Amino acid sequence: MARHHNHHHHHRRRPVQQPDPTVVYSVISTGRQRGLTDEHIITALMVGLQESGLRNLDHGDGTSVGWRQETATWYGSRENRMNVPASVNRFYDELVRTPRHHRSLGHWGQAVQRSAFPDAYDPHLAEATAILQRYDAGSQSTAGR
Numbered sequence: 001m002a003r004h005h006n007h008h009h010h011h012r013r014r015p016v017q018q019p020d021p022t023v024v025y026s027v028i029s030t031g032r033q034r035g036l037t038d039e040h041i042i043t044a045l046m047v048g049l050q051e052s053g054l055r056n057l058d059h060g061d062g063t064s065v066g067w068r069q070e071t072a073t074w075y076g077s078r079e080n081r082m083n084v085p086a087s088v089n090r091f092y093d094e095l096v097r098t099p100r101h102h103r104s105l106g107h108w109g110q111a112v113q114r115s116a117f118p119d120a121y122d123p124h125l126a127e128a129t130a131i132l133q134r135y136d137a138g139s140q141s142t143a144g145r
Helices: 023-032 038-054 078-082 083-098 105-113 122-142
Strands: none
Touching: 023 038, 023 083, 038 083, 038 105, 038 122, 078 083, 078 122, 083 105, 105 122
16 A cells, blocks of 8 residues: 555645545446446445545444445444445435436435435535546456456
């Protein structure tokens, strides 16, 4: 693991944590395996960026933990909520049952996520799209050997 690009000499705002590559991989590869569209995957990435910075957090607001901050009330045991692939599949299970209609991707994600801040997801659209494009570019280079 290269640590040298962790210098914190960027302007001292809140520390911006990089997304966890294993969470990013889980969100995108699960969506691809399920044959979902880029819109589904970008929506999941937007929710993850807002809720956790796409990291599998072991803490949160109240009982919330995990990449999308699932609560005990809705999603049961802590192990279950910290299990990223299981949690990603639950998100997609709910998203595919939720018609998008005319909603923005952020509001479509909100229909599943039920956040107190329904407008918080759409500002992450460009970053979520870029993460997916980088992932696809990286997987092209390893594909088709």
